[in-house]
Amino acid sequence: MTQPKPVPPRGDAPTARLDLSLEALAARILARHGDTIRVKKAHVATQRLARIVDCTLALANRVGFHSMSLRDLSKETGLSMGALYAYFDSKETLLLMVxxxxxxxxxxxxxxxxxxxxxxxxxxxxxxxxxxxxxxxxxxxxxxxxxxxxxxxxxxxxxxxxxxxxxxxxxxxxxxxxxxxxxxxxxxxxxxxxxxxxxxxxxxxxxxxxxxxxxxxxxxxxxxxxxxxxxxxx
Amino acid sequence: MTQPKPVPPRGDAPTARLDLSLEALAARILARHGDTIRVKKAHVATQRLARIVDCTLALANRVGFHSMSLRDLSKETGLSMGALYAYFDSKETLLLMVxxxxxxxxxxxxxxxxxxxxxxxxxxxxxxxxxxxxxxxxxxxxxxxxxxxxxxxxxxxxxxxxxxxxxxxxxxxxxxxxxxxxxxxxxxxxxxxxxxxxxxxxxxxxxxxxxxxxxxxxxxxxxxxxxxxxxxxx
DNA sequence: GTCTATAAAGCGAGCGCTCGCTCGTAAAAT
DNA sequence: ATTTTACGAGCGAGCGCTCGCTTTATAGAC
CATH class of the missing domain: 1.10.357.10 (Tetracycline Repressor, domain 2)
Known part of the structure; x- marks a missing residue:
């Protein structure tokens, strides 16, 4: 269910073979960082991760990753500080996810x-x-x-x-x-x-x-x- | 005395006409920001500015300007916090100087x-x-x-x-x-x-x-x- | 369907710490 | 003696991160 839905290949274009939707990319993150993510249900984790990453990119590209506080991110995502830390164990891990x-x-x-x-x-x-x-x-x-x-x-x-x-x-x-x-x-x-x-x-x-x-x-x-x-x- | 000492022009090279030494560049900063710099004697100001900018560039290029704290800069330059603030009125001004x-x-x-x-x-x-x-x-x-x-x-x-x-x-x-x-x-x-x-x-x-x-x-x-x-x- | 026990997910005040910046005072220069 | 420069403890604010607690979702019994 969290599997990236395959996109029909168009010609030989390198991007056509891959699902680059936010959800698919979030699923990749879950697969790679599953051990440090405390949320168990995959569809919940994928959905929240997508939102977290989306907001992180928006905020960090505006003010810089270092200047983006996790309180900003909390406000933007609608998740509490505690909830955020169920998806990564440190701000650096969030960086490495991206x-x-x-x-x-x-x-x-x-x-x-x-x-x-x-x-x-x-x-x-x-x-x-x-x-x-x-x-x-x-x-x-x-x-x-x-x-x-x-x-x-x-x-x-x-x-x-x-x-x-x-x-x-x-x-x-x-x-x-x-x-x-x-x-x-x-x-x-x-x-x-x-x-x-x-x-x-x-x-x-x-x-x-x-x-x-x-x-x-x-x-x-x-x-x-x-x-x-x-x-x-x- | 703080005037950039002229360098003999070599050919037509754009850089040959200009004195790009640290001191000369510090003198430029003093000229442009003289109104906000509280230190009055030009030779003192130029000398300290050169040191401040030199250390700022070294530190900021290593860890980023935002992550460079003014305490770091104080240690590196050998000047106190208070002394630093005689040369700029805010961290952003320091940024604009460069x-x-x-x-x-x-x-x-x-x-x-x-x-x-x-x-x-x-x-x-x-x-x-x-x-x-x-x-x-x-x-x-x-x-x-x-x-x-x-x-x-x-x-x-x-x-x-x-x-x-x-x-x-x-x-x-x-x-x-x-x-x-x-x-x-x-x-x-x-x-x-x-x-x-x-x-x-x-x-x-x-x-x-x-x-x-x-x-x-x-x-x-x-x-x-x-x-x-x-x-x-x- | 309703109830209920258990697990899962979310909450947000608060901790220790560091930040940019100030200011009363000391030292140095003139 | 007076001005100029330097000092550094201290301020309030905001940081990353934690933890005791509440809310929500799920599953088996009836």
Whole structure:
């Protein structure tokens, strides 16, 4: 019943295979942190977790996670202080619930690019997938990016690892394309390093692109055109 | 005496004309916030401000500005709580001292690209200048970038404005180059938007590039090569 | 259906602590 | 002698977190 209802696969898009609804993501959290969550009935826990995380993202993205007090969160969720602490044993655990979900989903969505595609197509798959994923889980990614900088070692490590993973995936495709003669790249690592911040810009400066009325599709298309020209895609 | 000692201009580099030493930057702060600083003797004020800002950047870049307590700062600077409050009237003012200095220096260093240079050279001037400036004032820029996200309206506005300014400068050069037939650019605004995060990556992810032993010069060169290929510089 | 025993979930005042900030006083400089 | 600077204990407020208690949901007996 708390199982994420399967979404019919649409094409090959990395996000189409996954259920990224708030409830499904809350169910993931319950699965990963079930041992520290004191609430026993799964459907209750999932429902409350969804609300807790939703409010956490909203509040933290407005004033910062550190500045968000648990009393604020209590007011926003409608749950008492005591009730909140039935779902996590410390504020840091709440932080890890969000960060863990993000890196888990990143791995599932982008971790295995379709090997049958030629490198140029695979690069497009990766770029479009990254934009689509961060668009679908926008508050999660802005949270992870903004908060992970100055926070406890464990949380920080999680964020850094996830980021390196994506850059590694990009580098792999670039290397394959270079070997196959599809790309002209002097330094694969450096090129991947330059690509990453442009991908991140989509969610880090989301408000800017909203103001300029740039759609997700338009962004990934512009980005691909820019990168394609830079690495001499034929 | 507190006047920044002039540095002999080296070539045309935007940073060469400016004194970016800690003392000179502290003198700027004194000039801008002289009315709220209760210490009267300029040389004392400048000296202490330099120490205060230096420690603030070190502490805040480690644990975040919000998490840095003024007791921490007191211990680190060797000044008492009371003494600290002779140099700023609130923690937010301390924040604005740093952010204000950054945007002031950005404007002076990059605000007037040499019009006599042809657009491709002017773009190189901007890119190299941005990298050199952020390298020279690394802790200031990481501070501004990381802290300005989730902070009081005034501070936030300052950071956003400064960022838009730089992007605008880039867009201007790109537009000039497109008009002159130097560049092939479909959407100037979008291209400038894509360039900015790559420039910022240099200081936002500085530790990554340090680990990979990438020098400032190597970065701006790689970036220019990438961008040059992308916008069809001839 | 109604009653009732037990478990599950929620409540919120209060604990110990740290925060930004103040102010009466001491030390240093002139 | 007077001004300038530095000191640091102390203030009220707000923090993360706890715990004794109440309310709500559930299940078996009749």
């Amino acid at each position: 960060l863990g979900t993000v890196s888990e989903v990143v791995e599932e969505a982008l971790g295995h690019p379709p090997a049958e595609l030629p490198p140029p197509e695979r690069l497009r798959w990766l770029v479009a997938g990254h934009v689509a994923l961060t668009e679908a889980m926008l508050p999660w990614f802005t949270f992870a990016y903004m908060q992970a900088k100055s926070f406890p070692p464990e949380a920080r490590a999680l964020a850094v690892a996830s980021e390196q993973r994506t850059e590694g995936l990009i580098a792999q495709v670039l290397a394959d394309g270079k070997a196959a003669g599809d790309f002209e790249i002097a330094d694969v690592e450096m090129t991947a390093a330059l690509l990453k911040p442009m991908l991140q810009d989509w969610y880090v400066k989301r408000s800017k692109y909203r103001r300029r009325k740039v759609s997700p599709g338009a962004y990934s298309q512009a980005l691909m055109a820019f990168v394609g020209a830079a690495i001499g895609k034929r | 952010l204000g200095t950054v945007s002031e220096v950005v404007e002076e260093a990059l605000g007037h690209p040499p019009a006599e240079l042809p657009p491709p050279e002017r773009l190189r001037w901007l890119v190299a200048g941005h990298v050199a400036l952020t390298e020279a004032m690394l802790p200031w820029f990481t501070f501004a970038y990381m802290q300005a996200k989730s902070f009081p309206p005034e501070a936030r506005a300052l950071a956003v404005a400064s960022e838009q300014r730089t992007e605008g400068l880039i867009a201007q050069v790109l537009a000039d180059g497109k008009a002159a037939g130097d560049f092939e650019i479909a959407d100037v605004e979008m291209t400038a938007a894509l360039l900015k995060p790559m420039l910022q990556d240099w200081y936002v992810k500085r530790s990554k590039y340090r680990r990979r032993k990438v020098s400032p010069g190597a970065y701006s060169q790689a970036l220019m090569a990438f961008v040059g290929a992308a916008i069809g510089k001839r």
